[in-house]
Amino acid sequence: MRNLLKASILCMSLVVISGQAWSATTSVDHVFTANDIHSSTFHTKLNRDISQLLTGGINNINDANIVNDSLKEADMADEINPRIRTYEGASCAFVYTGLLPSTDSDLTSDISAGTAYPDGYRVVKAAATAKTYTASKWTWVDLDKNGDFQYTELPIGSGTPAVAAYSIRLALVSTDSTTVNTVTDLRTTSCANGPFSNIGSATGESNLDDMLAKGKPIRKSFLGGQNSSGYSQGAYVSWSGHTTFTVTSGSLYINGEYRTASTDITVPNSADDPASSVSGIVSGSIAANTTYNVYAVADQNAVKPFSVSFGESATGLTNYRLIGQIKTDASSLFSSRDVLIANGVSERELVGGYITFNGTGTVAVLDSFNVSGITDDGTGLYTISWDNDFNDANYSLAGIVQRASGAGNGGYVSLEDSTDVTVGAIKISTLNNDGTADADLRRVSIIAIGDTRK
Amino acid sequence: MRTILLLISLILISSSAFADYCVSKKGDNVVVLYPIGRTCEEYAKEVGLEPTYVSSLPIEEKQEYWKLNGDKIEIDTVKKHADLDKAAQATAEKEAVLLKLKITKEELNALEL
Numbered sequence: 001m002r003n004l005l006k007a008s009i010l011c012m013s014l015v016v017i018s019g020q021a022w023s024a025t026t027s028v029d030h031v032f033t034a035n036d037i038h039s040s041t042f043h044t045k046l047n048r049d050i051s052q053l054l055t056g057g058i059n060n061i062n063d064a065n066i067v068n069d070s071l072k073e074a075d076m077a078d079e080i081n082p083r084i085r086t087y088e089g090a091s092c093a094f095v096y097t098g099l100l101p102s103t104d105s106d107l108t109s110d111i112s113a114g115t116a117y118p119d120g121y122r123v124v125k126a127a128a129t130a131k132t133y134t135a136s137k138w139t140w141v142d143l144d145k146n147g148d149f150q151y152t153e154l155p156i157g158s159g160t161p162a163v164a165a166y167s168i169r170l171a172l173v174s175t176d177s178t179t180v181n182t183v184t185d186l187r188t189t190s191c192a193n194g195p196f197s198n199i200g201s202a203t204g205e206s207n208l209d210d211m212l213a214k215g216k217p218i219r220k221s222f223l224g225g226q227n228s229s230g231y232s233q234g235a236y237v238s239w240s241g242h243t244t245f246t247v248t249s250g251s252l253y254i255n256g257e258y259r260t261a262s263t264d265i266t267v268p269n270s271a272d273d274p275a276s277s278v279s280g281i282v283s284g285s286i287a288a289n290t291t292y293n294v295y296a297v298a299d300q301n302a303v304k305p306f307s308v309s310f311g312e313s314a315t316g317l318t319n320y321r322l323i324g325q326i327k328t329d330a331s332s333l334f335s336s337r338d339v340l341i342a343n344g345v346s347e348r349e350l351v352g353g354y355i356t357f358n359g360t361g362t363v364a365v366l367d368s369f370n371v372s373g374i375t376d377d378g379t380g381l382y383t384i385s386w387d388n389d390f391n392d393a394n395y396s397l398a399g400i401v402q403r404a405s406g407a408g409n410g411g412y413v414s415l416e417d418s419t420d421v422t423v424g425a426i427k428i429s430t431l432n433n434d435g436t437a438d439a440d441l442r443r444v445s446i447i448a449i450g451d452t453r454k
Numbered sequence: 455m456r457t458i459l460l461l462i463s464l465i466l467i468s469s470s471a472f473a474d475y476c477v478s479k480k481g482d483n484v485v486v487l488y489p490i491g492r493t494c495e496e497y498a499k500e501v502g503l504e505p506t507y508v509s510s511l512p513i514e515e516k517q518e519y520w521k522l523n524g525d526k527i528e529i530d531t532v533k534k535h536a537d538l539d540k541a542a543q544a545t546a547e548k549e550a551v552l553l554k555l556k557i558t559k560e561e562l563n564a565l566e567l
Contacts, residue, residue: 361511362475362486362511362513363486363488365488365490368490371490372489372490372492372497372500373487373488373489373490373492373500373501374488374490375480375485375486375487375488375501376485376486376488377480377485378483378485378517378518379516379517379518383501385500385501387491425501
């Protein structure tokens with residue numbers, strides 16, 4: 001009777017356990033046969049059936065029995081469940097969809113649902129996540145490989161903090177005393193946009209910020225000084241009129257800020273307002289016969305373009321870099337001459353065109369730049385045509401000639417008439433040293449420098 | 455024979471088409487166009503001239519005596535002789551003056567007048 005009771009209790013326990021743990025259809029009926037009070041193979045059958053129960057249960061496990069997000073990609077990664085899903089375009093740490101905080105009329109707002117690959121781990125946030133931010137702070141929002149949002153709060157105006165460990169940066173959230181008023185999207189949404197992500201991959205080497213922040217201007221000797229001004233591309237000062245000038249489109253590192261002007265900026269001679277990205281003179285009215293420094297300014301927060309201010313000093317500017325100089329004439333008008341660019345060389349400073357040719361017999365052009373052709377007009381007479389015309393006919397010319405070897409006494413190259421220089425061509429004559437008649441010479445070189453700005 | 459003639463024709467045509475210069479009439483003169491980085495037609499059009507391809511240039515003669523006749527450059531003998539006569543006359547006049555002055559050409563040059 002005691003044995004029967006023990007067997008019954010064991011049997012009931014097994015039924016209860018199996019019913020709770022696994023919903024799969026399993027049975028222990030064959031462990032015992034009817035009226036079988038004791039089986040000599042009881043332990044063998046019991047071990048076998050428990051093994052079957054466990055195997056059957058695991059093989060029939062249903063994801064409904066697993067609480068959402070209780071298992072993370074970091075717990076699951078293996079060859080069957082790769083962390084990097086290249087078919088979704090993942091080849092770097094990036095945000096595939098969503099995961100952007102929103103602004104709100106109070107201090108609580110949602111971070112949208114989405115998918116990301118922080119540190120190479122696939123993280124899916126199936127639902128939006130509410131977050132209450134601290135008033136009057138900048139909060140950087142990161143997402144780590146376990147799917148947990150990481151928040152870094154700093155005073156407004158602080159420098160950018162490092163991304164949290166094993167995380168990807170999502171946004172900068174700015175609050176005032178009562179609302180979430182600004183969200184700056186800092187997500188990397190495409191690996192194609194991150195070719196520089198490899199920079200700094202080696203410990204101790206320069207990172208992208210180092211490389212962008214440490215560049216020096218071309219004219220370090222007298223514009224821009226000896227200090228690093230950082231990366232620059234474009235943003236050239238260019239004369240465009242008497243009461244305005246232009247700074248061409250470009251990208252600049254400006255005292256820790258990264259700014260891009262996608263179109264040319266027309267700078268008037270009226271007052272600037274750098275906090276509102278208004279370009280103009282830094283103080284006072286424009287004066288005659290004055291050399292003005294031209295500054296690219298990044299004093300308005302959370303905007304992509306830079307503004308331009310000019311003045312004899314950088315009065316009232318905080319984040320700025322010197323990009324050039326422009327002068328006014330006696331009438332306080334901007335002069336087309338002597339515009340200097342700190343981070344580049346203007347076309348006016350470069351050779352507009354040159355040619356070297358042998359003028360004896362059949363003309364042989366030895367080298368040229370910006371020359372579309374040369375016309376042999378007669379003995380010692382040539383027309384040189386420029387490929388891209390100069391902007392005016394006031395460009396400078398220089399030339400040198402060489403007579404045939406051993407002929408001695410050299411020769412001349414000259415313009416014969418005031419109309420021999422046009423925007424598109426020059427007519428020259430070459431002469432032997434006696435100057436009595438035009439002559440074909442063995443080597444003739446001409447250089448032209450002037451206004452070729454396009 | 456016909457094959458050889460055809461071959462020669464092809465060679466002549468190709469040498470004209472791909473020559474690195476062409477000529478054109480400009481007023482009374484013949485000028486030579488040397489294009490750079492473009493065809494002679496393109497360069498001629500750019501400078502407002504009509505290109506003509508010639509197989510060679512008579513560089514032994516002064517360009518001022520060249521005369522374009524179809525696709526051939528001929529020498530304007532009338533102009534050349536007129537120039538030569540003019541030069542000879544000038545030399546004769548000069549020698550006559552020297553004779554009157556009773557000095558040689560070298561003595562005249564030494565005066566550096």
